[in-house]
Amino acid sequence: MKLCICGLGYIGLPTAAMFARNGVSVHGVEVNQHAIETINQGKIHIVEPGLGEVVQKAVSDGLLKASDRACEADAFIICVPTPFTGDNHEPDLSFVDAATEEIAPFIRKGNTVILESTSPVGTTERVASILQKNCPDLRIAAEDSEDCDVYVAYCPERVLPGKIMSELIDNDRIVGGINRISARKAAEIYGIFVKGELLETNARTGEMSKLTENAFRDVNIAFANELSLICDRLHIDVWELISLANHHPRVNILNPGPGVGGHCIAVDPWFIVSKTPDLARIISTARNVNDHKPEWVKNQVHDAVTASGKSDAVIACLGLAFKPDIDDLRESPSVYITRDLALEFPGRVMAVEPNISELPDSLKNAGVTLTSLDRALKADVVLLLVDHREFWAINPEFSEGQTLIDTRGLWKR
Numbered sequence: 001m002k003l004c005i006c007g008l009g010y011i012g013l014p015t016a017a018m019f020a021r022n023g024v025s026v027h028g029v030e031v032n033q034h035a036i037e038t039i040n041q042g043k044i045h046i047v048e049p050g051l052g053e054v055v056q057k058a059v060s061d062g063l064l065k066a067s068d069r070a071c072e073a074d075a076f077i078i079c080v081p082t083p084f085t086g087d088n089h090e091p092d093l094s095f096v097d098a099a100t101e102e103i104a105p106f107i108r109k110g111n112t113v114i115l116e117s118t119s120p121v122g123t124t125e126r127v128a129s130i131l132q133k134n135c136p137d138l139r140i141a142a143e144d145s146e147d148c149d150v151y152v153a154y155c156p157e158r159v160l161p162g163k164i165m166s167e168l169i170d171n172d173r174i175v176g177g178i179n180r181i182s183a184r185k186a187a188e189i190y191g192i193f194v195k196g197e198l199l200e201t202n203a204r205t206g207e208m209s210k211l212t213e214n215a216f217r218d219v220n221i222a223f224a225n226e227l228s229l230i231c232d233r234l235h236i237d238v239w240e241l242i243s244l245a246n247h248h249p250r251v252n253i254l255n256p257g258p259g260v261g262g263h264c265i266a267v268d269p270w271f272i273v274s275k276t277p278d279l280a281r282i283i284s285t286a287r288n289v290n291d292h293k294p295e296w297v298k299n300q301v302h303d304a305v306t307a308s309g310k311s312d313a314v315i316a317c318l319g320l321a322f323k324p325d326i327d328d329l330r331e332s333p334s335v336y337i338t339r340d341l342a343l344e345f346p347g348r349v350m351a352v353e354p355n356i357s358e359l360p361d362s363l364k365n366a367g368v369t370l371t372s373l374d375r376a377l378k379a380d381v382v383l384l385l386v387d388h389r390e391f392w393a394i395n396p397e398f399s400e401g402q403t404l405i406d407t408r409g410l411w412k413r
Contacts, residue, residue, distance in 0.1 A: 002027065176205055
């Protein structure tokens with residue numbers, strides 16, 4: 001079997017590696033030339049425990065190759081970004097469209113095309129429509145017929161960064177086909193390595209299930225973040241409050257933070273809102289609560305700088321990733337907070353991020369410097385944004401002239 005995977009990022013590369021480890025010949029398509037060169041050397045361009053060894057062996061065994069062009073294959077998987085654009089958070093499906101156009105010339109009878117990218121409801125049908133337009137001599141899967149030449153399905157990832165290599169295998173997967181035979185064909189492909197249950201449904205339900213999972217998380221995080229704002233005004237320790245409330249047998253409140261980031265939870269709920277803005281009121285409100293939290297954090301820092309009485313007060317931001325112990329900065333509130341503070345306080349903002357060796361351009365251009373933890377802990381204002389293991393491992397003491405703003409409650413627990 002030969003597989004062509006479009007997109008070799010945080011999901012595409014582990015997926016490609018997992019198939020290759022199980023004997024499938026994988027041709028990966030990527031627009032990032034650095035990523036192509038790195039992968040073809042048997043190395044990885046992202047941080048994910050256990051991935052490097054698998055990629056190295058797959059490349060050395062000749063089962064994994066990266067390129068900027070698609071090729072003929074038995075099955076195609078699309079793992080490209082699906083961001084949103086503008087103030088109305090409209091889904092940007094240009095990457096999905098481009099990937100579909102890229103594979104279209106190589107589609108043959110009997111192929112299976114699978115969309116993994118988290119997408120608004122109806123995107124899998126959009127993929128099928130593009131394929132039908134580009135492949136008029138083939139019968140692309142359609143909802144009203146089981147008789148087709150090319151099968152099209154949706155199968156979203158549902159893995160946790162830092163545990164992707166195990167969760168790809170063990171987690172249940174939702175497989176939504178344009179028609180029933182497409183779901184069955186896609187399930188057979190994932191059955192090559194997935195040990196979790198393969199739950200077959202239709203494409204629209206599959207798309208909505210992924211959005212629902214992340215919207216559920218977003219709503220619960222918003223509740224915790226809103227509690228933190230309320231508790232601050234009422235002079236209540238939110239961490240103690242949540243700990244006490246969670247002793248109730250049917251209450252499990254999450255921990256607040258500086259906002260919500262990443263490629264899923266901070267984005268996907270907007271896909272539901274975009275389709276049904278008049279109905280998705282709780283989902284929309286939760287998104288707004290979480291999007292507002294970074295502004296509140298920045299105001300806390302501003303007040304601390306003013307209270308210090310120093311015109312040259314130094315600010316240290318601890319953590320830039322969107323969650324602990326990874327290098328993924330996508331949609332990270334910590335990055336936005338750090339950038340905005342650097343623009344407000346030029347030359348006075350430093351950052352600590354144990355999982356990267358170089359700052360992104362947005363922070364470099366804003367004048368942020370990457371520094372050591374020891375140096376950062378001497379800053380006038382220390383802003384803890386991400387609870388990395390390196391921060392858990394210490395219990396720092398601060399002088400009377402310093403201010404700690406702990407958005408994760410790490411050094412208050």
